[in-house]
Amino acid sequence: MPISLTTDFGLDDVYAGVMKGVILSINPEAQIIDLTHGIQPQHIEQAAFILHANYQFFPEGTIHVVVVDPGVGSERAVLGVKTSDYLFVAPDNGVLKYIFEAHPQAEIYKLNNSRYWLQPTSQTFHGRDIFAPVAAHLSRGVELSHVGKVFPGFERGQIDHPEKESRQITGRILFFDRFGNGITNIQRSQILGSKVQIHVKELTVTGIQNIYADVKPGAGLAYIGSSQTLEIAVGHGNARDTFNLKAGDPVVVLLDS
């Protein structure tokens, strides 16, 4: 089964590379795919969103490994989560919150059997010493129940869904991409087919643009991103800086269909 990797390690260092070495040492047949190593450092919300938007494009049975882990070295658990089609291995910090929501029947384990870890196990690099070897053993068919135990006490995480009342949807900016575009929690399906007006702080945008439309430099812009949610941008610029936006800022959409 393939193993996908999603981390905040970047590619300037060896962290991603040595995880692959460990995986192949345990399962020489493993097929490893980098989803991305470009998650912003310790940005759990971004990782959660991106994983959820993309995991289903991978082959059934893929083991999705997420290492965005500010709590490395603490007592936080490492989770193994089994849905009908996929396995997930991730720290117990809410990074799988959208997966839990979408798959309420998922089986959730705490992967605490150190027999499947590298020894000695460092305090600082669990990607190499826990996540990689555990994923490799799972890809060989080892059962989650051997690698850990059922774990009802996992952190479910907070999902911030937009509120809808009458013709108004109030969502939030979840995070910014590296261009300063604000990714919101408002789904395409919630605004589809309506004429809309969008308010974020002092910015007002009318209508949903095609992402590649010509807009005036400096003008605000709203479009549907490839993850099917509303995004806030600025023509030839950085929306976060231009409009002084922050993650968590409310985004109000007025529908007028």
Add this chain to the structure above:
Amino acid sequence: MPISLTTDFGLDDVYAGVMKGVILSINPEAQIIDLTHGIQPQHIEQAAFILHANYQFFPEGTIHVVVVDPGVGSERAVLGVKTSDYLFVAPDNGVLKYIFEAHPQAEIYKLNNSRYWLQPTSQTFHGRDIFAPVAAHLSRGVELSHVGKVFPGFERGQIDHPEKESRQITGRILFFDRFGNGITNIQRSQILGSKVQIHVKELTVTGIQNIYADVKPGAGLAYIGSSQTLEIAVGHGNARDTFNLKAGDPVVVLLDS
């Protein structure tokens, strides 16, 4: 058959990663190689040059996928091109112009059979929804004639060949690499064995240097790049900025053998 990927997506985002997920979902045996995801955004000329300089280093039968596609979401076609040794999948925007020139017998198809696309097909991410699945099906042996139809109306692209008269060759700067070195369209074979003097704007360079030769900081420098064409650089600096160069600037080589 291997699939190579050449895009301007960079590696900070998931675009390249999710394309691989899609490919492996369709062909679990696919062998995927990143040629580069570092093409400058929407830089068709750079992608065309780099593809042409490198495609032949891959195994026969490799499917070279290029996603440098300013026209995504418009009506531009997606091409499938078959030469004697390789397949190419790319937008119909001239990015294959050197391939067409080198392989006048190539079979050229418009890959418009949406049965081989992901459904629903987004307007913004054809890499995931068209290029990846089409390449995956081709790598399983599906014929181009099933994925599309012969397409005589493709965009052949403009190739800017140097002009030669008597002892003078006049070429151009095609693009700059990330260090500000100017890559020209003048072939090594055109100047080999001659003493040369090179003029670009106010810059005059005498002789072809070894790329790693010691040159004075700030001094102009000409050498043969690993793609076997003449490149213009500056010692410990950025030639584009130092000499105020632009893509398209004429490069005159005086031969004196």
Add this chain to the structure above:
Amino acid sequence: MPISLTTDFGLDDVYAGVMKGVILSINPEAQIIDLTHGIQPQHIEQAAFILHANYQFFPEGTIHVVVVDPGVGSERAVLGVKTSDYLFVAPDNGVLKYIFEAHPQAEIYKLNNSRYWLQPTSQTFHGRDIFAPVAAHLSRGVELSHVGKVFPGFERGQIDHPEKESRQITGRILFFDRFGNGITNIQRSQILGSKVQIHVKELTVTGIQNIYADVKPGAGLAYIGSSQTLEIAVGHGNARDTFNLKAGDPVVVLLDS
């Protein structure tokens, strides 16, 4: 057998990608793993350290290819080195010095049989033309003795071990990572279990911190990196710039157990 790649090519260019194309052209079954392409340009010391800290996490039999090669195009040899568990292919510039030290019985060859190189062989891109094809042939089982000849005259390299006298260890900063943290040659095992005071230039640090501990912005910090050596950092800052450190600066550890 897997092939790992460690280079200073970065990922913005095609250099790493085309090496993979060459390898797969020769051995279609090759399994290629990027350890990293993020070595600082021509930084032999960093590459040597990183290779040594990580090579043993790869499957037995892995062919570790290192292309950090300021001498490309000169007469420096390309080495093939066989230890009990691994093969190494690297330029003869000391980048394998820690491997030589750890494996005094290693067999060392000069890989000068150009039959295994790409032809024509460029002067500037031996990664593509020598390292990649040689590694590919070795991964198919070709013996080192066919690819080259025993080479006693290799460059052994200089290893800078810390000096220990009584309760004082004097090591050095070997290099800086991209965050400006100073990686030293002082091993975790040399200071384990002692109370320590550390001096680097004007900086004095008491005790070894957990890397993720809260430290005051701007305050000096010493911790054990994931390669099990002492590292010097600064809270929320760049230690190299803050304390004006240079590679080679002495690091004095006073032990008081």
